[in-house]
Amino acid sequence: MAFKSGFVSIVGRPNVGKSTLLNKFTGEKIAIMSDKPQTTRNSIRAIDTGDDYQIIYIDTPGIHKPKTKLGDYMVNIAKDSLNEVDLVLFLVEVTDTEPGPGDLFIIEQLKKVRTPVFCLINKIDLVEKDLILPAISAYKELMDFSQIIPISALEDESVEIVKKEIKKILPEGPKYFPEDMITDQPEKVIAAELIREKILELLSDEVPHGVGVEVIMFRKREDKDILDIQANIYCEKGSHKGIVIGKSGKMLKSIGSLSRIEIERLFGTKVFLELWVKVKPDWRNNEFMLKMLGYNK
Numbered sequence: 462m463a464f465k466s467g468f469v470s471i472v473g474r475p476n477v478g479k480s481t482l483l484n485k486f487t488g489e490k491i492a493i494m495s496d497k498p499q500t501t502r503n504s505i506r507a508i509d510t511g512d513d514y515q516i517i518y519i520d521t522p523g524i525h526k527p528k529t530k531l532g533d534y535m536v537n538i539a540k541d542s543l544n545e546v547d548l549v550l551f552l553v554e555v556t557d558t559e560p561g562p563g564d565l566f567i568i569e570q571l572k573k574v575r576t577p578v579f580c581l582i583n584k585i586d587l588v589e590k591d592l593i594l595p596a597i598s599a600y601k602e603l604m605d606f607s608q609i610i611p612i613s614a615l616e617d618e619s620v621e622i623v624k625k626e627i628k629k630i631l632p633e634g635p636k637y638f639p640e641d642m643i644t645d646q647p648e649k650v651i652a653a654e655l656i657r658e659k660i661l662e663l664l665s666d667e668v669p670h671g672v673g674v675e676v677i678m679f680r681k682r683e684d685k686d687i688l689d690i691q692a693n694i695y696c697e698k699g700s701h702k703g704i705v706i707g708k709s710g711k712m713l714k715s716i717g718s719l720s721r722i723e724i725e726r727l728f729g730t731k732v733f734l735e736l737w738v739k740v741k742p743d744w745r746n747n748e749f750m751l752k753m754l755g756y757n758k
């Protein structure tokens with residue numbers, strides 16, 4: 462049988478479950494998840510290799526009307542990637558009674574590309590079954606999708622169904638990456654993202670969106686199986702810095718120990734993690750800071 466391979470881009474409004482689906486596809490926690498929108502800022506590739514296929518997934522930041530330079534960057538990445546891939550997975554939520562302005566904005570972008578698009582109606586575990594068909598009809602009217610598949614990104618079965626359909630549509634192609642490679646993101650970036658995920662989980666809404674994490678040291682000790690990691694957490698305001706550190710440093714300690722556990726699990730080694738909190742007003746509009754944090758485009 463011929464080997465099939467290709468690139469698959471995942472797009473959708475914030476919080477529809479893109480990162481959850483990506484992680485499920487590959488069985489690894491590569492894209493961070495949270496219940497807060499705009500969790501994913503970078504275009505993350507996850508690689509799933511089987512006996513006769515290799516799928517490279519791109520977890521795109523949400524396509525939405527940008528407000529800051531970081532916002533511009535995110536929209537551009539998402540749009541660019543659509544024309545360069547073999548398939549687009551457009552994720553929506555079944556819980557929305559009808560497609561909202563966010564979904565319609567994305568559909569407008571999708572209509573401009575020639576790449577085939579699967580519409581995946583996610584989170585069907587949250588609703589009564591009789592709400593699924595009306596949702597399918599609603600999306601069918603909006604665009605000529607190659608497929609419309611209702612799924613729950615939390616359940617293996619539906620993820621397997623989607624994967625089967627993806628394999629059908631992939632062209633014959635080479636193994637682009639070695640089979641043991643699961644991502645092309647530098648380990649430093651993944652570590653920074655895991656730390657940012659914990660900040661998103663632990664802090665109230667107002668602070669996390671102004672937070673950037675930069676890993677300034679990532680080193681494996683020569684004599685031992687230990688990783689030394691140092692990272693800066695950038696906040697936009699002094700008051701935010703206080704919140705990230707918390708009373709007698711309690712919050713920062715929690716951020717540190719939770720992210721350390723995740724990083725140890727992912728890299729399979731003991732980790733010493735040191736975190737510093739710094740104030741950089743308006744860093745999301747600062748080209749230099751964006752480059753430094755890896756959002757360069």
Ligand code: GDP
Nearest residue numbers: 475476477478479480481494495584613614615
């Ligand atoms: P993203 O912003 O599109 O990447 O969304 P995430 O993957 O970060 O998911 C946002 C939230 O939705 C998280 O709390 C997920 O656990 C949750 N979620 C994702 N998929 C499903 C699903 O199929 N069912 C349910 N009940 N929750 C889901």
Ligand code: K
Nearest residue numbers: 476495497500
């Ligand atoms: K999210």
Ligand code: MG
Nearest residue numbers: 479480500501
């Ligand atoms: Mg995400």
